[in-house]
Amino acid sequence: MAPPVLRVGLIGNGTVGAAFASALSANHERVTQRIGRPLRLTQVVVRDPDRHRRALPSIRVHDDPEGLANDPSIDVIVEASGAPDAARWLRRAMERGAAAVSANKLAIATDPLLLAAIARRHPLFHCEAAVAAALPIVRALRDSLDGEEILALRGVLNGTTTFMLTEIEAGAGFDQALNAARRHGYAEADASADLTGRDAAAKLAILATLAWRAPVTLSDVPTRGIDPDVIHLVQTARALGQRVRLVAEATRSTGLQLRVEPQVLASNDALARAEGVVNVVEVQSALAGSLTWYGAGAGGTRTASALLGDLLAAARALAGSRADRIAA
Template sequence: MVQPQEQIRIGLLGAGSVGAQVARTLVEERELISARVGTPVRLVGVAVRDPEAPRDWRIPGELLTTDPEELIDNSDLVIELIGGLDPAGDLVERALRRGAAVVTGNKALLATRGAELHALARHSGAVLRFEASVGGAIPILRPIEESLSGDRITKVMGIVNGTTNYILDQMDTTGAAFDDALTEAQRLGYAEADPTADVEGHDAAAKAAILGTLAFHAPFTIDDVYCQGISDVTAEDIEAAAGSGYVIKLLAIAEKQNGGAVLRVHPTLLARTHPLASVRGAFNAVFVVAENAGELMFYGQGAGGLPTSSAIMGDVVAVARYLRAPAPEPPTISDEIDLPALAVENAKTQYYIDMQVTDQEGVIAQIARVLADHHVSIESMRQPGSVSLEGEVDDDAGGNGAQVQIVTHLASERDLQATVNALEGLDVVKSVDSVLRVEVEN
């Protein structure tokens, strides 16, 4: 068990945009933080690669060090803001093995080695906190872990990447093309020079693994998450969605289904009446469904040095209070439930299918027959520029083909994928131009 501390020594690993803000807060607001903790809190060092590198806040030279191992060994609480897997993973492991508390915002590390690090923390009696790893300033992980610990969460669904939300929002509200919206996101600092982790969904997938682990008390990694990014979303998709009353968002979803859990990240059509549909710009939001609490939504700034440093400092104060007056057990996560991760084919969802078909009699009948053969029913069907279809394609649409857009009812992902494959094999279907999942309000 951790012994009560009369002074909390803090070591900071990394001094990027977030790290510099955390260092500034710990130095300039030391008296305030100490008062909130109830005992003196002191930043004893900041480990960096290059002490001379320019930073958002000038860290006092006597605090800078290039020896992170020595800093860890002389700290009661280690804040890891290096990011990535190496050397961050080894440094966090070193801290936990010696019983030092760890606060991190490293989603990639937690989504890859989370179960191992939680087990290590339990064994050594250390505390591992990571509120900043999902949703920036939004307090979402502690409410899931603590406030809802007496309930059963069945689904967590969220916009957890500000870059992609900004891009899709610009495409929806201004008609911008994907490349133009991405360039603007980079100019504003929302997107990195290499935006792959964001636009291909990898960042959101790491967060989905963390959310699923916390919500369902079962160990998941990023390898358990189906991942599809937004780079293939076109202006035509955005326009078609808007015409049907939808908006496209990149969602991270963790949901209990069929005795397991399906974790997935992909572009999703949301009805404009859904609470998540109104999340604009680079903001984040997480929607939680629990058996007793019902539906809850957490909303706020999801990226940037200041919002993320706020989440880090919230964890720092909570952990420092624990170190001052330890509880019988450290507040860490237990992977207590054997809940298997299921392939995305086991998910229950709806599809939006946009296709070009020949302009001839009987087309809709053939399409409907394919859906029925695969146990999929049609919720709505429309032909852009025409009234909603009740039977055949409008012969007056002109040209040698027509565009048809279908939204299916809820069905298994496996049946929906088979349906799309069968539609592509029909002679009357020229092309299936877009297939997107649809999320309905519970």
């Protein structure tokens, strides 16, 4: 008997969602081979289904995310909407036994139940795309370093502020740098989550939850972002051969210390290598020592890579251990 089709529903068809739909279509044969069963994207949910869309042949496009979450024909929900309500849809899908994949750091980092699922490595919930796009930092903490004691982690996790700080280093004013970030598609019209540090704090909350296996929410992270005053700090640092970056860090000693703030970094600090939309993450662990990840932390295609990987992980989790037996 042919294996049943794995049905995927996508919420969001913007920068990330559209890139994911294209990547899935371009890699369809590879993905189906790897999961060992046919796969179809059957529904796409958006805010406004009447707006013109890039061709989504034989896919139902609608505006009912709740309905998608409840639809028993959908095996995996991939969420790339940025909607604040998304946590409810993701939980609902998982409650009925479907798998959920999300790129939505703010929805995850404000939902204690999803954070609890992350802390205990729930096999049906995957969120690599929510932190640093395709840098495999979520999977590293979740799986590769799972037996380890994590001592500290720090990173430059927000591409918009890094791009702006790079522009300011080159002489731009604050608003000029922000407008350049918007022109390049790095900052949204409302860039407040980037500028206040909330975006970086949400990513730190997810990483700290994974590292120390207990929910850390966005509100647990003392956060200071960047404003026009940062120009003076950048200029002073530059004169001394140093750089300013918005750093997110967590350390475990007597308790858990968390913070997001602009920091002056020595030129040989790994985090000072972050330029443009490059993210850098550094983890200190008892056995592995210091590990660093470096690469583009934003953009539709980069983030689609992480969503594809999570889709495969979700499909394998749904299949259970059946497919994983080694033939004698």
